[in-house]
Amino acid sequence: MMKLSRYVLYDILRSKIIIAYTLFLFIVSVSMFQMEEENSKAMLSLMNIILIVLPLVSLVFTTIHYYNSYEFIELMLSQPLSRKRILLSEYAGISLSLLSSFLIGVGIPVVLYAATETGMAIIFTGSALTMVFTSIAFLASVSARDKAKGIGFALLLWFYFALIYDGLVLLILFTFSDYPLEKLTLVLSALNPIDLGRIFIMLKMDVSALMGYTGALYKDFFGSSSGLLFTIGIMTVWALLPLWVALRKFKKKDL
Amino acid sequence: MRFIILFISLCISPFIFGNIIIVGKDKPINSIIKGIELAKNGDTVKVFPGLYKEGRITITKSITLIGINYPVIDGEKKVENMILSGSDIKVQGFHFIDSKHSSSNDYSAINIIDATRVIVENNKITNAHFGIHLANTTYCTINGNTILGQAVSEQSAGNGIHIWKSSYAFVTNNHIQGHRDGIYFEFVTESEIRNNKSENNIRYGLHFMFSHNNFYAYNIFRKNGAGVAVMYTHHVRMENNVFEENWGTASYAILLKDITDSKIANNKFISNTVGIFMEGCNRIAVNKNLFNKNGWAMKVQANCVDNVITNNNFKGNTFDIATNGTMVSSSFDNNYWDKYDGYDMNKDGIGDITYHPVSMYSMIIEQNPTALILLRSFMVTLLDKAEKAIPSLTPENLVDKKPKMKPFKL
Amino acid sequence: MIRIEHINKRFKKLKALNDISVSFEKGQVISLIGPNGSGKTTLIKSILGMAKPDSGKIYFNNECINGGFNYRNEIGYMPQIGRYPDNMKIGQLFSMLKNIRNTMEENIDNELIREFDLCPMFEKPMRTLSGGTRQKVSAAIAFLFNPPVLILDEPTAGLDPLSSEILKEKIIKEKQKGKLILITSHILSDLDELTTHVMYLQDGKMQFFKNIETLREDTGEIKLGKAIARIMKGEDPTGNFISEVLNKKI
Numbered sequence: 001m002m003k004l005s006r007y008v009l010y011d012i013l014r015s016k017i018i019i020a021y022t023l024f025l026f027i028v029s030v031s032m033f034q035m036e037e038e039n040s041k042a043m044l045s046l047m048n049i050i051l052i053v054l055p056l057v058s059l060v061f062t063t064i065h066y067y068n069s070y071e072f073i074e075l076m077l078s079q080p081l082s083r084k085r086i087l088l089s090e091y092a093g094i095s096l097s098l099l100s101s102f103l104i105g106v107g108i109p110v111v112l113y114a115a116t117e118t119g120m121a122i123i124f125t126g127s128a129l130t131m132v133f134t135s136i137a138f139l140a141s142v143s144a145r146d147k148a149k150g151i152g153f154a155l156l157l158w159f160y161f162a163l164i165y166d167g168l169v170l171l172i173l174f175t176f177s178d179y180p181l182e183k184l185t186l187v188l189s190a191l192n193p194i195d196l197g198r199i200f201i202m203l204k205m206d207v208s209a210l211m212g213y214t215g216a217l218y219k220d221f222f223g224s225s226s227g228l229l230f231t232i233g234i235m236t237v238w239a240l241l242p243l244w245v246a247l248r249k250f251k252k253k254d255l
Numbered sequence: 256m257r258f259i260i261l262f263i264s265l266c267i268s269p270f271i272f273g274n275i276i277i278v279g280k281d282k283p284i285n286s287i288i289k290g291i292e293l294a295k296n297g298d299t300v301k302v303f304p305g306l307y308k309e310g311r312i313t314i315t316k317s318i319t320l321i322g323i324n325y326p327v328i329d330g331e332k333k334v335e336n337m338i339l340s341g342s343d344i345k346v347q348g349f350h351f352i353d354s355k356h357s358s359s360n361d362y363s364a365i366n367i368i369d370a371t372r373v374i375v376e377n378n379k380i381t382n383a384h385f386g387i388h389l390a391n392t393t394y395c396t397i398n399g400n401t402i403l404g405q406a407v408s409e410q411s412a413g414n415g416i417h418i419w420k421s422s423y424a425f426v427t428n429n430h431i432q433g434h435r436d437g438i439y440f441e442f443v444t445e446s447e448i449r450n451n452k453s454e455n456n457i458r459y460g461l462h463f464m465f466s467h468n469n470f471y472a473y474n475i476f477r478k479n480g481a482g483v484a485v486m487y488t489h490h491v492r493m494e495n496n497v498f499e500e501n502w503g504t505a506s507y508a509i510l511l512k513d514i515t516d517s518k519i520a521n522n523k524f525i526s527n528t529v530g531i532f533m534e535g536c537n538r539i540a541v542n543k544n545l546f547n548k549n550g551w552a553m554k555v556q557a558n559c560v561d562n563v564i565t566n567n568n569f570k571g572n573t574f575d576i577a578t579n580g581t582m583v584s585s586s587f588d589n590n591y592w593d594k595y596d597g598y599d600m601n602k603d604g605i606g607d608i609t610y611h612p613v614s615m616y617s618m619i620i621e622q623n624p625t626a627l628i629l630l631r632s633f634m635v636t637l638l639d640k641a642e643k644a645i646p647s648l649t650p651e652n653l654v655d656k657k658p659k660m661k662p663f664k665l
Numbered sequence: 666m667i668r669i670e671h672i673n674k675r676f677k678k679l680k681a682l683n684d685i686s687v688s689f690e691k692g693q694v695i696s697l698i699g700p701n702g703s704g705k706t707t708l709i710k711s712i713l714g715m716a717k718p719d720s721g722k723i724y725f726n727n728e729c730i731n732g733g734f735n736y737r738n739e740i741g742y743m744p745q746i747g748r749y750p751d752n753m754k755i756g757q758l759f760s761m762l763k764n765i766r767n768t769m770e771e772n773i774d775n776e777l778i779r780e781f782d783l784c785p786m787f788e789k790p791m792r793t794l795s796g797g798t799r800q801k802v803s804a805a806i807a808f809l810f811n812p813p814v815l816i817l818d819e820p821t822a823g824l825d826p827l828s829s830e831i832l833k834e835k836i837i838k839e840k841q842k843g844k845l846i847l848i849t850s851h852i853l854s855d856l857d858e859l860t861t862h863v864m865y866l867q868d869g870k871m872q873f874f875k876n877i878e879t880l881r882e883d884t885g886e887i888k889l890g891k892a893i894a895r896i897m898k899g900e901d902p903t904g905n906f907i908s909e910v911l912n913k914k915i
Contacts (some may be wrong), residue, residue, distance in 0.1 A: 003764060003765060004765070005608075007750075007753075010752075011750050011753065014752035015752060017722070023725040024912075035664065036297075036593075037593075037661075038570050038571055038593050040548070040570070040571035040593075041571070041593050041594075044631075046823055047631065048631075048633075048636065050629075051632075051633065052633050068751070068882070069750060070748075071748035071749055072749070074715070074744070074748060075748075075749060075750075076765075077713070077714070077715050078713055078737065078740075078742040079737060079762065079765070079766065080464040080734050080735055080738040081734055081737075081765065082734045083732075083734075088534055098870060132562035134853055160634050163633050163634050163637075166629050166632045166633065166635070167634050169628075170626060170629055170634065171630060172622055173625050173626050173629075174623060174626075177622075177623050178763040182625060185625055185628045186628075189628055194632075194870050195628075195632065196630075196644070198631055198632055201631075202630060205631075205632065206550065206631070207502075208490065208502065208526050208527055208548055208549050208572075208573065209528065209549075209550025209551065209573035209574065209627070209630070210550070210627070210683070211502035211503055211504070211506070211528045211550065212472040216503070218627075218628060221658045228332050242268050251732065252717060253717075254710070254715065254716040254717055255710075255715045255716070
């Protein structure tokens with residue numbers, strides 16, 4: 001498997017987009033830490049990047065790369081290789097390169113400037129979201145036949161996870177504000193990896209606020225070790241499930 | 256001349272130095288009560304180490320009682336360990352354990368009642384119901400005591416230092432933890448509370464009502480169940496205190512209810528659910544404080560008037576200011592807000608556009624607390640930005656017209 | 666060696682393969698011919714497992730391929746249009762394939778690389794190559810692992826006459842080794858000298874599968890092209906040639 005991934009990785013590195021992305025993350029992270037007197041403010045900006053830019057880049061980059069490496073996939077298919085191996089190699093190659101971009105671009109500055117619990121939470125969430133959205137992008141790419149549709153689909157998914165979903169949650173919270181909704185919001189948040197990641201960082205960053213009002217419930221749940229396992233578990237499901245569905249589709253697909 | 260001096264000093268000496276009475280388990284006088292009985296005003300009773308189970312020890316004479324190496328006075332959970340009444344009494348260096356507990360009466364390890372100029376110093380008190388209880392006293396000093404309770408519930412627990420209807424009290428250098436309220440004042444005036452540490456108490460670190468003209472300085476209030484609550488009082492000064500990690504659904508680093516004409520300066524509010532909660536407060540000056548990593552740095556209810564919040568640093572708080580109405584009649588000028596993203600064209604260190612410290616989302620959360628779960632989401636950020644452009648929900652006149660570009664050096 | 670039983674494939678409304686059953690054996694060189702869109706490439710892709718038939722089975726050495734992939738060890742495939750990763754250099758492409766196949770160096774057939782003189786171009790990235798060079802690369806890859814089955818989709822299209830000739834020589838050489846070679850083409854004349862059998866597809870249906878000798882006899886033409894043309898004009902295009910094919914000893 002790693003044999004193939006190596007070629008995928010090589011191909012990605014040659015395209016230079018990934019290097020630009022790494023540099024972008026690195027420059028933004030470092031300049032934030034340099035500009036802001038308070039690390040907490042830099043972390044806040046970083047958090048926004050991780051929750052918004054990271055999923056977007058992961059989705060679009062993966063989708064474009066998938067369609068660009070269609071030839072490679074075709075070539076591999078004529079070789080004695082299973083489809084599963086080919087797709088998983090592609091996934092491993094792309095997610096690993098995006099992940100290393102993130103770890104170099106954001107991870108290193110965070111470790112250098114703010115190796116706090118919040119910093120670690122940011123690194124964890126960023127890594128998890130990279131894996132998750134690469135996986136979701138594979139599903140989008142395998143499902144859509146042509147590049148334009150695939151990228152459109154990926155953008156739509158991003159829009160949904162980053163914005164629309166939260167809007168819907170807020171709508172629900174206000175429509176049913178007379179009912180106790182704490183448990184429900186807990187479940188709802190787990191259904192969106194971006195929300196889950198956000199809450200995970202928030203637990204470290206805004207622990208004081210979360211201790212007030214209903215926040216205490218979230219804090220009790222996510223702050224416990226079982227909450228941590230829950231977060232890791234759900235993130236893993238989010239990373240594996242779309243990939244698994246994509247794999248099933250890919251196996252049945254004509255190429 | 257020399258003779259006269261000698262004569263005078265001989266006459267005064269019993270009053271200045273007094274006699275010294277030694278109490279010890281292996282000494283001729285082996286009970287503290289006996290020692291006190293034998294002492295006259297101005298005498299000193301020195302107690303050697305040992306376990307003294309003598310029931311209630313009462314002192315009404317003006318004597319000094321000194322424990323050497325913390326002799327233990329055991330209340331066996333049956334009595335109050337010591338009662339002090341009168342004037343010029345000093346108790347120092349004892350370890351009080353297991354005073355009587357009750358859910359209906361305020362039993363304490365040291366009960367000071369109808370007294371003046373009493374000094375209770377450098378004692379340890381463990382597992383008491385109330386630690387030190389003062390009622391109807393003047394000029395009493397409570398200094399350097401360590402009071403460790405094991406309170407489990409608010410109903411069954413007593414306060415660490417409880418003072419009622421007293422004036423000119425000095426509460427200094429004490430360490431109180433594990434009680435209901437660390438320090439509790441009711442009708443206490445002209446007093447000074449300095450350098451104490453009150454932490455991990457079930458309810459409040461400091462709690463006072465109707466206690467005017469008191470000065471609180473250099474105290475540390477940490478991890479108390481509901482922080483600090485002070486009510487119905489005027490002319491309070493609180494300076495250089497630290498309020499830390501007071502977390503909870505109804506926890507405030509400091510809750511100010513009906514406080515007027517007071518000053519809160521140079522304090523540090525760090526990692527509290529709410530830094531300062533103000534309700535019905537008038538003419539309070541909040542100066543030069545640091546608000547860092549709090550959930551809400553300040554919650555100012557609409558019924559607060561003429562408070563001046565200035566020269567403070569607001570850093571890393573989830574929300575800076577929250578309020579429950581649209582009318583605001585306090586001033587928030589000239590603070591440093593780390594969320595301020597304005598500019599300073601004329602380089603005078605003051606931002607050229609006003610800062611709105613109340614975010615729209617904090618108003619939403621006031622209405623619907625569950626919505627806190629969406630904090631920091633992209634959508635909420637967009638809502639806040641939109642609100643900044645066209646304010647509709649947030650109070651228009653709650654602004655800092657002169658936000659500082661750089662934090663104050665505090 | 667390859668046995669196809671009743672496979673069907675439909676792309677939305679278009680019926681690409683319509684109940685095709687056929688059997689290919691060692692030593693045969695089969696010309697798979699038919700008009701554009703008749704299903705030639707789909708048939709090949711089905712054999713390679715790249716397209717999944719809606720129904721029917723394909724056996725390779727009496728084993729149903731059914732999603733498996735190891736049988737592709739024994740197939741060399743030259744696609745109609747060779748598309749390769751843009752950033753990859755020719756040399757890397759070959760070394761990657763060798764790496765993936767894990768083949769011993771002595772089993773590698775470098776003849777076409779040599780003949781096409783590809784070595785000097787090893788450092789060129791694939792995106793800079795002309796169509797013809799790509800075809801050469803594709804051909805070289807197909808023969809690289811000395812497989813017992815060769816599937817060549819329009820092998821001579823886009824090749825200059827000289828290269829075309831080299832490829833033809835190579836095919837003949839492999840034929841003599843007793844390999845099964847499946848060639849699609851509509852440039853009929855090219856294939857005359859190689860072919861042992863002709864399979865003719867039209868609108869997804871197999872019209873006939875015949876030994877070349879039989880075909881010549883049937884049509885009275887020496888040239889394959891003319892023979893086919895006669896059939897295409899054919900008096901009986903829907904005639905059931907399959908039974909004929911299956912009955913006749915090849």
